[in-house]
Amino acid sequence: MGTAPLRVGIAGLGTVGAGVLKLLATQGDLLARRVGRPMVVTSVSARDRNRDRGVDLSSVRWYDNAVDLASDDQVDVVVELIGGSDGIAARTVETALAHGKHVVTANKALLAHHGTALATQAEAQGLTLAFEAAVAGGIPVIKGLREGLAANQVREVHGILNGTCNYILTEMRTTGRDFGDVLAEAQAKGYAEADPSFDIDGVDAAHKLAILTSVAFGTRVDFANVHVEGIRHISALDIDYAGQLGYRIKLLGIARRTENGIEQRVNPCMVPVGSLIAATDGVFNAVVADSDFADKVALVGRGAGAGPTASAVVADLVDIAIGRRTPTFAVPAGQLAPLTPAPLSARRGRYYVRLMVVDRPGVIADVAAALRDQNVSMESFLQRGRAPGEAVPVVLTTHDTEEVAMLRALAVIGGLDAVQETPRMIRIEDY
Amino acid sequence: MGTAPLRVGIAGLGTVGAGVLKLLATQGDLLARRVGRPMVVTSVSARDRNRDRGVDLSSVRWYDNAVDLASDDQVDVVVELIGGSDGIAARTVETALAHGKHVVTANKALLAHHGTALATQAEAQGLTLAFEAAVAGGIPVIKGLREGLAANQVREVHGILNGTCNYILTEMRTTGRDFGDVLAEAQAKGYAEADPSFDIDGVDAAHKLAILTSVAFGTRVDFANVHVEGIRHISALDIDYAGQLGYRIKLLGIARRTENGIEQRVNPCMVPVGSLIAATDGVFNAVVADSDFADKVALVGRGAGAGPTASAVVADLVDIAIGRRTPTFAVPAGQLAPLTPAPLSARRGRYYVRLMVVDRPGVIADVAAALRDQNVSMESFLQRGRAPGEAVPVVLTTHDTEEVAMLRALAVIGGLDAVQETPRMIRIEDY
Structure with missing residues (x-):
């Protein structure tokens, strides 16, 4: 990829954007050794020009509109940190790709909704669309x-x-x-x-x-x-x-x-x-x-957090600067x-159920029967304390069963006179 | 990198080598989609030709000597799975690099002793020397x-x-x-x-x-x-x-x-x-x-294990096949x-110490004095059970102290009459 600087435009200077600026300013030597070429922020866009972000931005081009930054000739990579599945963030990313620029984004909503289309657009032009920061912050x-x-x-x-x-x-x-x-x-x-x-x-x-x-x-x-x-x-x-x-x-x-x-x-x-x-x-x-x-x-x-998320954003920039490509x-x-x-409904597994039932004889027998009728096998049952005639919490766990059976049983249980609230179910995963 | 097959030579067909063969045979479709070009084992070397490795090797060139494999014209990458810091493993890797071949190795001893020199040799020729499998097996x-x-x-x-x-x-x-x-x-x-x-x-x-x-x-x-x-x-x-x-x-x-x-x-x-x-x-x-x-x-x-280590070896092969380079x-x-x-000796931290001491009055006072004389502050002390006149275990932990002080105190303590064995010290790391 040569030794010319990688020119970075940052769209969005909130917590993460400021973190990226700080990281690039702090780690210049380290990144130069690892990358072999400088990474320089040439452009930024954000609503408020006057907020102190702890970094000198006087020599950086400033855009009020991120979409304009995305077509800046002097930007090789657009870092999109605006957020949101559509609107300005989507237009910024699309514009950047349309102008032949790589994109690094922390925007999970955008990727969840438009990931495949954006990847198709990027790959058609040999561009990188990178998003390490979108999932699990600083963890690669x-x-x-x-x-x-x-x-x-x-x-x-x-x-x-x-x-x-x-x-x-x-x-x-x-x-x-x-x-x-x-x-x-x-x-x-x-x-x-x-x-x-x-x-x-x-x-x-x-x-x-x-x-x-x-x-x-x-x-x-x-x-x-x-x-x-x-x-x-x-x-x-x-x-x-x-x-x-x-x-x-x-x-x-x-x-x-x-x-x-x-x-x-x-x-x-x-x-x-x-x-x-x-x-x-x-x-x-x-x-x-x-x-x-x-x-x-x-x-x-x-x-999450400025540091970890910036770490992930810049790791993506390093990949781009070095020329490491991946679909x-x-x-x-x-x-x-x-x-x-x-x-x-086809899930097979164990379940925890919490019921609020009137504490009187026969209620648990009715619950147990509803489970039995769906072939749901109870593993444990717990009623702490007693309050005859009043509502008390009861919890139970099941052996492996199909979710569809569990839901049918819960519908019956929820309809019992003595059951005072909608039954709550939590899936058990035996990792 | 084009779409020509990546030709792989595997030196060493023990557990891991057999795992790599099995993985490449199993995941052909998946790897083709991820890599965009086939990865083909063209050569192998191992001592025993007749052992069943669960994979058909009839169309693969066989070398008795790994160093010969390392200069095979029809190999692009040599996978070194022989082991050992010197000898045949080292000569295989050096020969492969000298012949312009990438190297993937699981050999931690080799890299620990010659890593910098081998990296220098590889990088001088624009070759990859990859070793994900050398550390922590299947974990990237x-x-x-x-x-x-x-x-x-x-x-x-x-x-x-x-x-x-x-x-x-x-x-x-x-x-x-x-x-x-x-x-x-x-x-x-x-x-x-x-x-x-x-x-x-x-x-x-x-x-x-x-x-x-x-x-x-x-x-x-x-x-x-x-x-x-x-x-x-x-x-x-x-x-x-x-x-x-x-x-x-x-x-x-x-x-x-x-x-x-x-x-x-x-x-x-x-x-x-x-x-x-x-x-x-x-x-x-x-x-x-x-x-x-x-x-x-x-x-x-x-x-460790065949599967996880093979996973790491092939991840390195994928990087090479795609052309992803990293120093x-x-x-x-x-x-x-x-x-x-x-x-x-300059470490600052906490310590656990186990002593075997004769259970009699004054011993602990002597131990405590030895610690005090080195400004080592005791955090806890535990003597379970009593056996007057006989040896009993005593353990103690310290507050933060310098290791050099700890070692001096232990030398004194170890010299006490009542101390029956060399004191054992374990560093405490408060992660």
């Missing part, structure tokens, strides 16, 4: 899957992909407090957004999972077929019971090859206390790939297979 | 450090690098048995070699650490300056006490940037029970890199800095 999971495990058929990839949810669940467990309480505190500390729904309803994790699925299985990015459940319904009681049963509750993204197709889901799961995924607490992320030759490989680290989603975009979604 | 730690964390100054890299030792220590903990007993069983099961000294004395881990150090810090491979301690002296008692103190004992390789230079050591350490490294049990390996922007990133997986040790070999070794 995309490179690990796409290149490190290139020789493997992946059976499953799963992980903790949203630090906000993991922080909330960890706090709930360690303090015993309830969801709303911990969420409010997380918002006050800046760990959760003012509108937290993208995080806590699992959408952010689902965006990331859709990307991982494509890289792992060589399928087109198919966000529409990700089953998404968030953590709003997880109660302090569930977390307490999970502990008694030897589990932790984690919001997991899971993409699994099954005989029916590829299952993609984001959902709270119970995982055994001794597992690596259970031990990944707070704002940390973890991704585990299970593949045919390498077996299980886990990557753990910080999934965007591990195989050329034109060869990505359509994803055949496996119906979640 | 070299790629992760060299490319995934390319934008970072690494502060420290540490890990569990030898599965045999980790298996033995895990078994000792879970069964309460002593070292010799568990080693014998590991040998019977094939987890330890007939001559286990390379593993249990830490040499194998030290080879791997020397390689990691170079990649992490941009320094010449400097095996001679790795401080090496193995696990022969770890007793069931130590493991039991570690548990009581909230620790696990792990054989760690640690490379750390300090104000005095770079510290490289392989040694048994106590690590907190809740840490990822403590939870990495059995034959699993783990590598943790702590760097300035990405913070801590951990990679965990299988560090061998992250920066060009000519720019690798000489490593300034930090004296281990």
Whole structure:
């Protein structure tokens, strides 16, 4: 690639953009040794010109509109850090590619919705569309899957992909407090957004999972077929019971090859206390790939924050500067297979169920009968305390069963007179 | 790189070599999609032509001598799986490079001793010398450090690098048995070699650490300056006490940037029970890199075995087939800095000490005085049971102190009349 400088335009100077500026300013010597050519920020775009970003931007061209930056002749790579699945971010990336520029992005929503199309556009022109920062922040999971495990058929990839949810669940467990309480505190500390729904309803994790699925299985990015459940319904009681049963509750993204197709889901799961995924607490992320030759490989680290995300963005810039090329989603975009979604109802596994029932004779017999009628075999049952005639929580776990049977049984159980609330179900994954 | 086949010669058809043959035979379609050109084994060399390796080798050229394979005109890449720091393995790699062939190797001993020279030879000719399989088997730690964390100054890299030792220590903990007993069983099961000294004395881990150090810090491979301690002296008692103190004992390789230079050591350490490294049990390996922007990133997986090691070998072949180039040790070999070794005596940290002392009044006061005289502050002290006049084990832990002070105190303590055996010291690392 020669020794001419790689000219970088950064669209979006929020936390991550400022982190990228800082990193490039700090690591000049190190990067020069590793890359063999300078990487220079020539252009930026952001709303506010006057905010102090800790780096001298006086010699950098400034754009008010990122789309204009994307057609700047003196930019070789556009770093898109605007965010959002459509609108200005999408137009910036499309414009950059149309003008023959490589793109590095941290935008999981954009890739989840338009990943295949953008990869096709990039590859048609021999350009790189890189997105290490879009999934699991500073952890090189995309490179690990796409290149490190290139020789493997992946059976499953799963992980903790949203630090906000993991922080909330960890706090709930360690303090015993309830969801709303911990969420409010997380918002006050800046760990959760003012509108937290993208995080806590699992959408952010689902965006990331859709990307991982494509890289792992060589399928087109198919966000529409990700089953998404968030953590709003997880109660302090569930977390307490999970502990008694030897589990932790984690919001997991899971993409699994099954005989029916590829299952993609984001959902709270119970995982055994001794597992690596259970031990990944707070704002940390973890991704585990299970593949045919390498077996299980886990990557753990910080999934967000200015430093880790900038690290991932610049790793992508280094690849571009050195001329290291890889098909965007591990195989050329034109060869990505359509994803055949496996119906979640075909999942086979164990379940945890929490019921609020009136404490009176015969209720449990009715619950047990509903399970039996669907051939669901109960593994354990727990009713702590007694309050005759009043509502008490009851939890049970099942042996392996099909989800469709479980759902039918729950529909019957939910309709029993003595059952006071919608039954809550959490999938158990015995990692 | 065009679409002509990449012609592969495999030198050495032991477990890993057979694994590579099997992988290439199994994953043809997948690799073709990812690489865009076939990868074909054209030549092999091994001692025994008649052993069944589960793959048809009738159309492959066979060499009795690997060095001859290394000059075969119809080989583009030589995969060296012979092993050993010198002799035939070294001559094979040198010959391959001299004949303009890329080299992929799993040989940590060779790289630990001759890594910088071989990298220099390879890079002078624009050839790749790749060795993902040499460190931590199927876990892409070299790629992760060299490319995934390319934008970072690494502060420290540490890990569990030898599965045999980790298996033995895990078994000792879970069964309460002593070292010799568990080693014998590991040998019977094939987890330890007939001559286990390379593993249990830490040499194998030290080879791997020397390689990691170079990649992490941009320094010449400097095996001679790795401080090496193995696990022969770890007793069931130590493991039991570690548990009581909230620790696990792990054989760690640690490379750390300090104000005095770079510290490289392989040694048994106590690590907190809740840490990822403590939870990495059995034959699993783990590598943790702590760097300035990405913070801590951990990679965990299988560090040995035919499948995982073949996965790493073929990942390197994929890089070569696609034309993805990287300086061998992250920066060009000519720019690798000489490593300034930090004296281990300057380590600051906590220590665990086990003594065998005669149980009589005043002994502990003498021990405490020896520590005080070196300004070593005791954190905890434990003598379980009593046996007046007889030898009893006593363990203590210290607050942060310099190793040189600790060693001086231990020399005094070891000279006390009442102290019956050489004091044993284990470093505590509060990861």
